[in-house]
Amino acid sequence: MPRAIASAIIEASIKEGVQTKDAFFAVSRKVCNAEGVQMPDIPTIRQTLQKMVDAGEIPEQPLLNSFLVRRDVRTMSGVAIITVLTKPYPCPGKCVYCPTEAIMPKSYLSNEPAAMRALVNEFDPFDQVWTRLETLSNNGHATDKIELIVKGGTWSAYAWEYQQWFIRRCFDAANSFGLAQRDSSRTLAEAQDKNEIAGHRIIGLTIETRPDWISVKEIIRLRTLGVTRVELGVQSVDDRMLEITKRGHDVASVRRAAQLLRDAGYKTDFHMMPQLPLATPESDLAELKLIFDDPDFRPDMIKIYPCVVVELAELYDWWKDGTYKPYPDSDLLEMLIKAKQYIPRYCRISRLIRDIPGTSIVAGNMITNLREEAQKEMKKRGVSCKCLRCREIGRMKMEEPALATAEPVLFDDTFEASHGEEHFLSMEDSERKAVFAFCRLRLPPKQPIGDSAELWQKMEEIQGAAFIRELHTYDKMVRINTHIEGVSQHTGLGRALMQRAEDIARNAGYKKLAVISGIGVREYYRKLGYETRGTYMVKDL
Numbered sequence: 001m002p003r004a005i006a007s008a009i010i011e012a013s014i015k016e017g018v019q020t021k022d023a024f025f026a027v028s029r030k031v032c033n034a035e036g037v038q039m040p041d042i043p044t045i046r047q048t049l050q051k052m053v054d055a056g057e058i059p060e061q062p063l064l065n066s067f068l069v070r071r072d073v074r075t076m077s078g079v080a081i082i083t084v085l086t087k088p089y090p091c092p093g094k095c096v097y098c099p100t101e102a103i104m105p106k107s108y109l110s111n112e113p114a115a116m117r118a119l120v121n122e123f124d125p126f127d128q129v130w131t132r133l134e135t136l137s138n139n140g141h142a143t144d145k146i147e148l149i150v151k152g153g154t155w156s157a158y159a160w161e162y163q164q165w166f167i168r169r170c171f172d173a174a175n176s177f178g179l180a181q182r183d184s185s186r187t188l189a190e191a192q193d194k195n196e197i198a199g200h201r202i203i204g205l206t207i208e209t210r211p212d213w214i215s216v217k218e219i220i221r222l223r224t225l226g227v228t229r230v231e232l233g234v235q236s237v238d239d240r241m242l243e244i245t246k247r248g249h250d251v252a253s254v255r256r257a258a259q260l261l262r263d264a265g266y267k268t269d270f271h272m273m274p275q276l277p278l279a280t281p282e283s284d285l286a287e288l289k290l291i292f293d294d295p296d297f298r299p300d301m302i303k304i305y306p307c308v309v310v311e312l313a314e315l316y317d318w319w320k321d322g323t324y325k326p327y328p329d330s331d332l333l334e335m336l337i338k339a340k341q342y343i344p345r346y347c348r349i350s351r352l353i354r355d356i357p358g359t360s361i362v363a364g365n366m367i368t369n370l371r372e373e374a375q376k377e378m379k380k381r382g383v384s385c386k387c388l389r390c391r392e393i394g395r396m397k398m399e400e401p402a403l404a405t406a407e408p409v410l411f412d413d414t415f416e417a418s419h420g421e422e423h424f425l426s427m428e429d430s431e432r433k434a435v436f437a438f439c440r441l442r443l444p445p446k447q448p449i450g451d452s453a454e455l456w457q458k459m460e461e462i463q464g465a466a467f468i469r470e471l472h473t474y475d476k477m478v479r480i481n482t483h484i485e486g487v488s489q490h491t492g493l494g495r496a497l498m499q500r501a502e503d504i505a506r507n508a509g510y511k512k513l514a515v516i517s518g519i520g521v522r523e524y525y526r527k528l529g530y531e532t533r534g535t536y537m538v539k540d541l
Contacts, residue, residue: 002040005032006048009040014058024067046140079147079203080136084128085118086152086166093154093210094246095235097276099312105152109310112355114151125166126182129173133200137177146174146520147204154233156213160221164188167205167225171519174200192226192519201520204228206269212249214257216454219264223459223535226519228470229267229301232257237287237297241276246314255296256451259418263444263452264459265467265516265536269301269350274335275326275364276307277318281335288339292347298417300440300470302343303351306332308364310356319363326364333367336374340385345413345432346424346440348388388435392474396434403434408493410500420444421508425500427493437473439497442466443508461534465514466505471497498528506541514538 009028018024032039040048052058091098091106098107108115121127133143148170155163171191175198176183185191195201207222208231222230236242237251261268270291274284288304291297307326309319318324336352343349352371367373378384389395397404406429413424426438443466448456456463473493505513515537517525522537530537 002044003048005035005037006040006045007052008035009045010049010052010058018067021067042140043138079145080133080141080143081147081149082129082132083114083149083151084125084132084170085115085123086150086155086158086162087123089153089158091153092157092213093248095248096245096314096318097273097307097309099310101312106154108152109312109356109360111357111360114355118152125169126173129170130177133173133177143177144200146200146202147206148174148202149206151208154210154213155207156209156218163221163225171195171202171226174198174202174520188225195519196522198520201518202226203518203520205518206231208233208271210249211253211257214253214260216260216451216458219260219266219455220458222266223264223516226535227266228516228518229269230261231269231271231303232261232299234270234291235273236276237290237294238283241278244277258297258299259449260451260455262418262420262442262469263448264455264462265442265469265514267301267440267470267516268299269303270297270299271303271305273305273307275332277315277324279307279327281327281331285335285338289342292342292344295416296418298344298415298422299347301348301350304336304339304349305351305354306365306370308354308356308361310360311362316362329365329367332365333370333373333377336370337378337381337383340374340378340387340390341383343385343387344415345386345388345391345426346415346422346438349385350389386432388438391428391433391435393434393436394474400433403429406430406434408436410496412500412504417442419449423501423504425497427497435474437471437493437497439471439494439501440469441501441504442469443505443510446509459534461536461538462514464510465512465536465538466501466508466510468498468501468513468515471515494524495528502539502541510541512538512540 009031012031013024013027016027018027028039053060085108086105088103088105093106099109100106101109103119104110104115110116110119117132118128121131129148136143150166168185168188168191171188171194172183172185175191175194177200183194185194205225205227206229207227211232211234232254234254235245235247237254239250242250258268272288272291291299291302309315309324315324340349352374353365353368358366358368384390393403408427409430411426411428411432413426415422421443423441423443424438425441427436428434471494502513515525515530517537522532525537528539530539
């Protein structure tokens with residue numbers, strides 16, 4: 001009976017041409033009321049829809065599918081994010097705030113959500129990717145465009161053989177998902193080649209490491225793995241703070257890392273940690289401003305993780321004997337409200353708190369919904385944050401539905417970073433409230449600076465090239481080769497941004513443009529005239 005009612009709901013929705021989620025559920029209620037039955041659960045309707053499509057009874061229904069997604073925020077940014085953890089392994093750091101739990105990688109606790117999933121899967125990369133894809137798929141999410149994020153200790157400290165195996169098995173899981181047989185490639189390169197045309201493609205790959213581990217050798221290794229973004233555990237850009245907390249690197253290491261990564265086309269994500277020992281709200285705000293004022297930093301993304309005290313860290317002893325006392329949560333909230341107003345349009349605040357459960361925190365920030373509290377207070381004051389996350393079209397349409405029909409306008413925000421010229425090209429509404437798509441173009445120095453000279457020597461494909469460091473279209477995730485009316489993805493915005501980037505690079509005298517493409521996006525760039533050279537997609541201008 002539930003499947004028969006589900007079929008009737010689907011047929012009525014198609015007949016009436018529903019265009020919104022509210023309209024779909026209005027039709028559903030009407031059908032159920034007429035039959036005097038309860039509405040079937042969402043999984044039943046979703047499964048029935050798929051069976052009707054598979055049987056050829058109805059054509060593909062991407063719009064109806066999108067109404068049947070549970071927790072649609074998971075793919076609201078246009079990709080399915082899969083987070084996996086590496087196995088427990090000694091970390092080179094001795095940071096006083098990092099917990100050390102024997103069964104977990106350094107700095108992670110076994111009761112954090114992603115860590116719990118990793119533990120259940122015994123840190124097996126294939127199983128972690130597979131089970132997460134399964135959960136998202138069962139909840140109705142499209143999963144064919146995957147952003148893979150690898151966490152756990154210091155990635156660069158793991159054995160090279162383990163790194164290659166770990167990433168290969170992640171690709172194997174993506175290549176196998178939805179097929180009858182689980183794939184096991186002989187080499188990482190083989191797994192990557194398969195993923196270029198697989199049903200589930202890894203379009204971005206992120207690892208996290210320390211600034212002092214970034215070198216030319218590491219840059220080349222990360223490209224071999226297919227990494228496109230590096231999260232740097234910066235924590236502070238105050239040498240005194242870094243020394244007190246036993247971080248093990250200095251600010252000069254951050255500057256060198258940012259330069260090398262940018263000159264190889266990577267996206268950078270800084271982890272910043274307010275409320276460290278000796279910090280005040282004023283010093284924390286000054287640091288968050290400095291990383292955007294100083295052209296040696298200017299990250300593409302930031303994660304703000306307020307320092308908290310947990311029993312398994314050295315800082316716990318400091319807190320017990322009174323050596324460390326974090327400043328009040330109310331001051332932290334006020335500091336973040338001021339900082340969010342300072343974030344430039346090109347940057348995305350990915351996280352505003354770590355997923356450490358409150359039960360594990362003995363001191364420090366206890367506001368578990370810190371971002372929401374900051375946004376609520378900012379709205380009361382009539383101020384706003386311009387960061388990318390706050391301006392994604394998928395989120396903004398919920399606040400201002402009229403933005404869905406706004407005509408995208410191309411903007412070019414140009415600024416200096418790590419001795420090069422950055423162009424943040426974006427498609428936004430005319431008032432710049434919402435971002436539909438964006439492209440990060442880098443025009444590096446014509447003569448390499450510092451260690452970047454060695455990069456040129458060892459990576460011929462990027463010699464003298466301008467870079468596309470990121471191309472992204474926001475909004476609800478749409479499956480490859482499909483389109484949903486009123487959704488930004490697959491509407492040509494990316495092509496328009498690429499054309500503008502090529503024109504800028506050509507006019508600036510660059511002879512070629514290199515894209516630090518995710519493995520699963522190579523086919524897209526081939527259609528735009530790019531070819532694989534080394535680990536990049538390159539086009540002669």
